[in-house]
Amino acid sequence: MRPGAHAAAAIEVLADLEARRRPVADALKDWGLSHRFAGSKDRASIASLVYDALRRRSSIVWRLGAETPRALVLGALAFTRGLDADKVAALFADSPHAPDALSASEIQALSNSKIDDAPEWVRGDYPEWLDEKFARVFGAERAFEGEALAERAPLDLRVNALKGDRAEALKELSHLHAAPTPLSPVGIRIPLLADGRGPPVQSEPAFLHGLVEVQDEGSQIAALVAGAAPGEQVIDLCAGGGGKTLALSAGMANKGQIFAYDRDIRRLAPLHERAQRAGVRNLQIRSPRGKEDVLGDLSGHADMVLVDAPCTGTGTWRRNPDAKWRLRPNALEARMAEQDAVLDQAAPLVKAGGRLVYITCSLLADENTDRLAAFRERHPGFVPSDMHEAMGQAGLAACESHAAKDGNSLLLTPRRSGTDGFFVAILKRQS
Numbered sequence: 001m002r003p004g005a006h007a008a009a010a011i012e013v014l015a016d017l018e019a020r021r022r023p024v025a026d027a028l029k030d031w032g033l034s035h036r037f038a039g040s041k042d043r044a045s046i047a048s049l050v051y052d053a054l055r056r057r058s059s060i061v062w063r064l065g066a067e068t069p070r071a072l073v074l075g076a077l078a079f080t081r082g083l084d085a086d087k088v089a090a091l092f093a094d095s096p097h098a099p100d101a102l103s104a105s106e107i108q109a110l111s112n113s114k115i116d117d118a119p120e121w122v123r124g125d126y127p128e129w130l131d132e133k134f135a136r137v138f139g140a141e142r143a144f145e146g147e148a149l150a151e152r153a154p155l156d157l158r159v160n161a162l163k164g165d166r167a168e169a170l171k172e173l174s175h176l177h178a179a180p181t182p183l184s185p186v187g188i189r190i191p192l193l194a195d196g197r198g199p200p201v202q203s204e205p206a207f208l209h210g211l212v213e214v215q216d217e218g219s220q221i222a223a224l225v226a227g228a229a230p231g232e233q234v235i236d237l238c239a240g241g242g243g244k245t246l247a248l249s250a251g252m253a254n255k256g257q258i259f260a261y262d263r264d265i266r267r268l269a270p271l272h273e274r275a276q277r278a279g280v281r282n283l284q285i286r287s288p289r290g291k292e293d294v295l296g297d298l299s300g301h302a303d304m305v306l307v308d309a310p311c312t313g314t315g316t317w318r319r320n321p322d323a324k325w326r327l328r329p330n331a332l333e334a335r336m337a338e339q340d341a342v343l344d345q346a347a348p349l350v351k352a353g354g355r356l357v358y359i360t361c362s363l364l365a366d367e368n369t370d371r372l373a374a375f376r377e378r379h380p381g382f383v384p385s386d387m388h389e390a391m392g393q394a395g396l397a398a399c400e401s402h403a404a405k406d407g408n409s410l411l412l413t414p415r416r417s418g419t420d421g422f423f424v425a426i427l428k429r430q431s
């Protein structure tokens with residue numbers, strides 16, 4: 001397929017998304033199934049164009065004065081790929097399967113559009129209803145934070161200390177131009193391919209024998225700050241597929257015990273095989289069993305309970321650009337209620353003197369500092385720990401500038417730390 005045909009296909013996929021309001025991955029998959037002549041490179045190019053269009057949706061609509069799938073693709077080519085109007089016009093004329101030729105008004109819009117006087121939510125490419133919430137956290141910087149959230153995310157790996165060290169992993173992955181990440185001492189970054197995809201690291205021997213795992217640097221930092229130490233009793237209450245569980249186990253050098261739980265047994269399922277590959281030997285997976293309290297025996301038992309809470313995922317929009325346009329106020333309300341519930345569930349599991357680590361991949365204060373303040377009113381025996389101290393102990397002195405002014409939490413963002421957005425706070429149980 002020629003690039004013009006890729007553009008036409010991207011327009012089709014965006015039209016399907018608009019008509020059926022569903023995740024972009026589903027729409028792309030269906031397109032692939034009904035166009036079997038398209039090879040994997042074609043499908044990757046089409047997906048990359050669709051994702052770029054979604055990343056910049058509101059600024060493209062503002063610049064081109066149209067909200068059609070065609071306008072989104074034109075805007076993605078011009079404003080994220082830097083093609084001038086003549087190059088876009090040539091691309092639209094390069095194949096019989098390309099979209100219709102550019103009109104004079106489209107050429108003019110691509111050549112002259114300006115964005116400087118647009119409101120923050122347009123420049124920052126996030127939904128208008130979130131502007132007030134972004135302003136609360138980022139003030140006058142919010143459009144810049146939004147812009148960074150609209151960039152492509154890097155491909156990061158975590159080196160598994162149970163299997164080897166970073167120097168070894170860098171050597172094994174040198175053909176992929178692997179380099180250390182700037183902040184996490186166990187992080188490796190792999191450059192993306194030209195079409196925005198990462199190379200297939202999951203087929204690399206280093207991955208297959210458990211030396212590396214795919215994990216964003218922000219997620220690595222959140223797990224490192226939690227500071228699971230050898231010999232501790234740790235409960236990972238929202239373990240999901242176990243990204244943080246595996247990182248905690250590596251920090252514990254397989255000594256002590258981790259109990260991994262998630263209320264959704266399907267999410268936990270991959271952890272069994274991942275833990276085996278990673279050489280984890282101190283893990284008990286506590287799968288939910290109907291109404292049975294499978295953590296009942298652990299009341300007051302844990303040195304640490306990690307709550308990697310369900311959230312809106314606003315910090316991960318670089319990886320899921322369609323999610324930002326699908327997010328609605330009622331979904332935020334639902335996540336907040338879940339966060340309160342899971343924090344209440346965590347509290348009695350922590351032993352006196354132990355800690356509760358609260359993590360989200362959201363940037364919204366409603367899901368972060370507000371939830372902690374509400375929790376502390378319900379559970380006055382928990383007090384905030386100093387994040388500077390936690391980061392120092394975790395070998396993350398380079399992250400200290402990302403601590404909140406009061407030192408009680410940490411906020412990472414693509415703009416500030418070059419990672420996905422993560423919020424972390426540690427509460428100590430006094431009584």
Ligand SMILES: C[S@@+](CC[C@H](N)C(=O)[O-])C[C@H]1O[C@@H](n2cnc3c(N)ncnc32)[C@H](O)[C@@H]1O
Pocket residue numbers: 237238239240241242243244245261262263264267308309310311338341342345
């Ligand atoms: C952000 S995801 C966890 C990601 C995972 N920790 C990782 O690093 O890969 C949040 C998880 O919380 C789970 N969850 C939501 N409410 C819960 C609850 N009340 N108890 C336990 N798990 C819950 C969801 O099923 C979801 O898997």
